[in-house]
Amino acid sequence: MSQIKTKEKVLEVENLRLSFYTRRGVYKALRGASLDLYSGEVLGLAGESGSGKSTLGLAIMGLLPRNASLEEGFVILDGLDLLKTLRHDSNQKKFNIKKNEKKIKRLNKELEKVRGSKISMVFQEPLTALNPVLPVGYQIAEAVYFHDPERLIRRALSRNRVDQEKLRVLLTILKTEGEEKFIQKIEEMGLNGLDEQILSIWRRRDVHEARKEKMILALANVKLSKLDEIGISFYLSGGKSVPIISRVGKNALIKEGYRLAVELLTFLGIPHPEKVVKLYPHELSGGMRQRIVIAIALANYPKVVIMDEPTSALDVTIQAQILDLIKDLKSSFNTSFIFISHDLSVLAEVSDRIGIMYAGQIVEIGSAREIFLEPLHPYTKALIEAIPTMDKTSLKTVPGSVPDMRYPPQGCSFSPRCPFVMDECKLRQPDMVKVSETHSVACFLARKGDKQ
Numbered sequence: 001m002s003q004i005k006t007k008e009k010v011l012e013v014e015n016l017r018l019s020f021y022t023r024r025g026v027y028k029a030l031r032g033a034s035l036d037l038y039s040g041e042v043l044g045l046a047g048e049s050g051s052g053k054s055t056l057g058l059a060i061m062g063l064l065p066r067n068a069s070l071e072e073g074f075v076i077l078d079g080l081d082l083l084k085t086l087r088h089d090s091n092q093k094k095f096n097i098k099k100n101e102k103k104i105k106r107l108n109k110e111l112e113k114v115r116g117s118k119i120s121m122v123f124q125e126p127l128t129a130l131n132p133v134l135p136v137g138y139q140i141a142e143a144v145y146f147h148d149p150e151r152l153i154r155r156a157l158s159r160n161r162v163d164q165e166k167l168r169v170l171l172t173i174l175k176t177e178g179e180e181k182f183i184q185k186i187e188e189m190g191l192n193g194l195d196e197q198i199l200s201i202w203r204r205r206d207v208h209e210a211r212k213e214k215m216i217l218a219l220a221n222v223k224l225s226k227l228d229e230i231g232i233s234f235y236l237s238g239g240k241s242v243p244i245i246s247r248v249g250k251n252a253l254i255k256e257g258y259r260l261a262v263e264l265l266t267f268l269g270i271p272h273p274e275k276v277v278k279l280y281p282h283e284l285s286g287g288m289r290q291r292i293v294i295a296i297a298l299a300n301y302p303k304v305v306i307m308d309e310p311t312s313a314l315d316v317t318i319q320a321q322i323l324d325l326i327k328d329l330k331s332s333f334n335t336s337f338i339f340i341s342h343d344l345s346v347l348a349e350v351s352d353r354i355g356i357m358y359a360g361q362i363v364e365i366g367s368a369r370e371i372f373l374e375p376l377h378p379y380t381k382a383l384i385e386a387i388p389t390m391d392k393t394s395l396k397t398v399p400g401s402v403p404d405m406r407y408p409p410q411g412c413s414f415s416p417r418c419p420f421v422m423d424e425c426k427l428r429q430p431d432m433v434k435v436s437e438t439h440s441v442a443c444f445l446a447r448k449g450d451k452q
């Protein structure tokens, strides 16, 4: 929570309007969805099935099918206008699937280097996200090789250059002066790339300090083979275009990527990571696979990770472990998460803030505390009442059903189901009203500064 206070905005989603064109009609899946995401926070997104949560996540990533048309709005990630290519050209009146397909292809090309490095996504079913014919360690290594081969080179060369004496100096600084001074010293010594390797051991909670020191000192013994050294030096001297040389270079870097994968899996609490990296997806359990997908998503330290129902396919104990892991991750990596779930009780576990989606819009957003203890939108209240608890004798549901998104209701989209509906609600849509510094709601019953 402390990170929210610094309020560095990493992602801005403004008024996204997106429709799917189908033979059966035009589904207006996003109807002006907006949100901000701050560094190091988890923003939960809740809402019934069909409210547009996944579409919003996918639209932020620019992962859209050819029948999806972005009509308005933008997504700014770390200063980059991600969907610029897709924005409607005002001369084009009718949706044209061929032209749209071309735009989406162009967008995919543009975002190739952004996805997986600055922003990544974790889906419900990890098997579909993993390649069945490659060991999982290779898949993590390749994610880093694709986006940041220089990082792998730095790691490998720094270990080649360091000896035990230098490692002892670094260890002393780490122990007596802390991580910041340690990183400064690494830079002074020209050993960049060694910092993450040492810190990944130093931050482990499962081993005793004396053993950690031994492991750190042992880094000096892990040198590159002559062949790998040649491969990397050719790679550095621009031999990438010569196939045989680039192959030797890539092999050396993928080997380094495997070391990084072991570090990541250790951090993610996977036992025997050295063995696991060599396994294929089908050899792992669902919970393990999901951790591998999370490792791939985090491997390049992205600014934002979107998780779409990441625990829904897992049983409750594994689900609890993954939720604990996410809580740990946001403080260890300075990453922000959007966590999508239809299950508010899951969101209560991990979220700093929660946004409630209904019919393609965010209708209420606030701190987790505000959403659960002081909900204002009748829809939010109904969702909270519908959470099953031990003392409830019968299961409550939100009365009525989500609107057909081809014909969303006029005025407030929740008005046909709302117990407090007024004439005004049927005529126009309520604007988002800020009721406190962190809490906003789109309902005519709420007035600006209500809670201040």
Ligand SMILES: Nc1ncnc2c1ncn2[C@@H]1O[C@H](COP(=O)(O)OP(=O)(O)OP(=O)(O)O)[C@@H](O)[C@H]1O
Residues within 6 Å of the ligand: 020, 021, 022, 027, 028, 029, 047, 048, 049, 050, 051, 052, 053, 054, 055, 056, 065, 067, 342, 405
């Ligand atoms: N490729 C598509 N083509 C046509 N309509 C689509 C497509 N994808 C989503 N939709 C429609 O967009 C609306 C929002 O769907 P979306 O999957 O984003 O909702 P959701 O809140 O994530 O639901 P769930 O929890 O079931 O995944 C729905 O009306 C859905 O039918």
